Amino acid sequence: MSNGSTPSPPRRLRGTLLVVVAAVVVVGLGGWLVWRSAGAGGEQPTAGGISGHGGGHSPAGEDGGHGSRGGEADKKHHDSLQGKVVVIDPGHNPHNNDHGREIARQVDIGNDRKECDTTGTATNDGYAEASFTLDVARRARTLLQKAGAKVVFTQDGDRPYGPCVDKRAALGNTAHADAALSIHADGSGAGNRGFHVILPARVTDGPADTAAIVAPSRRLGERLADRFHAVTGSARSNYIGHGTGLDVRSDLGGLNLSTVPKVFLECGNMRDPKDAAQLTDARWRQKAARGITEGITDFLAH
Template sequence: MSNGSTFPPHRRLRGVLLAVLAAVVAAGVGGWLVWRASGGDGGPAHGAGPPAASRSPGGAGDHGAGGHPPDGKDSPAPGTAHGSLKGKVVLLDPGHNPHNRDHGREIARQVDIGNARKECDTTGTSTDDGYAEASFTLDVARRARTLLQREGARVVFTQDGDRRYGPCVDERAARGNEAHADAALSVHADGSAPGNRGFHVILPARVTAGPADNAAIVAPSRQLGERLAGRFLAVTGSAPSNYLGHGTGLDVRSDLGGLNLSTVPKVFIECGNMRDPKDAAQLTDAHWRQKAARGITEGITQFLTHR
């Protein structure tokens, strides 16, 4: 009989090696789970493919046509932290103006957008029951302002329902340029045909003509748009547009003064189609609009903290 273990030496060694291997595997799995819970590499929850250059049908004015619990306590986007936007400037441009309808002659005035001339502004669209796009954009922009300020950003508005009309599209671009905004976003809702559903983000095409020279901001604007589309999809649960962008939720245009004349990274978001009954039910729901504001905030935050 042996004075030590009853197992031969080679079996004792194999047991030790198996125990060490099990510990290494457990540690690796645990580390991976922590990495995933923190948002991985901080990238968008949903990758957006390359945008398709297309024109939104049936649009209005200067724009043309889930992952989180609803509302509740707003939390930072994955890979970010509260206060992460301290020192950043964000320009929010609520599309149109509730008073534009009373100033038809003023908003019809033509302005230079670089490669063309367009109306100063338009009235925007509305749902079938009369909920105006201008009211929607102000509400969502104000909600997003509150969330962005909570993250430490200085938020600049082009208008806050405090103007007789407008401002014109060239002035909207100038406001972001003058503020040296780190990111700029124009908030809209589309006015396309019923059955056309979903959101899309409009990216600037390169325009260097007349007073327009946005060449330097095309690439960062694309990055902003991709982050925004990913987080808007994750937070609201809304699908990307089914009528343009080939499922990416991204569109590229060269006919928008707000993008042509911008010298800071800027995109438009069409949060849904007001002329479609199913989209309209979301757009008129304050609960959903809060989610839209959170998606916007998270997209901007990820862009500004992961450039």
């Protein structure tokens, strides 16, 4: 008969219970360790802590490009333009608006006489072409210098106006540039989109003689158009060049008077809202600078 207390289990039964409890603990601990090593969700984390779904990406610079390649590859890239001279001509001048009489002065471009310089165009919101060209030129200068090039500017916003188009050409000639580029943006009608590269025509008149630079300038322009398109994603002009992104002209003093390979790059149409959205985007301008650098590098490497 019970006296109100729970009888103690036999010794053999207590031993069996202890073995069962120990087995449960071991199995549970092992399962927890497997779950932990799988990342608590069945996904193996990457080295950067980003889940391996394919949607993550490595950190990039402002231009959205890849990180540094490092080592010998990086050194080779940095030395690719060693000993080369590149002249960058940022189109117009932010101060030209204050010097209308000076920039209206006519200068000899060989087959004609034209204004010393112009004010350039602007977006509908007032972002000036002269500000755009300086920004892209400075970005390109940084990249070109990292590649080892000596970079000469025709103006850096440090002149009261200009210089005149004949002086711009002379600066490239005096520097004995391996390549020269004048950076611009167009001011055409809305709906006209894309970039184009202006190549020098054959002009032999007065102080102009482009016979020796027509062929190398075309090669420069072709390489520039290819890389600018690839890096920026911008389309070749839909209103100039018949889809090639190339246009030959004989009415630009900066080309007529050059004795070194030189082209003009119209990076887009400031009067078109879609193009203007790109031109006013600092990240896109960095891409433009990289496309310019790669185009010049491709030209000088071949």
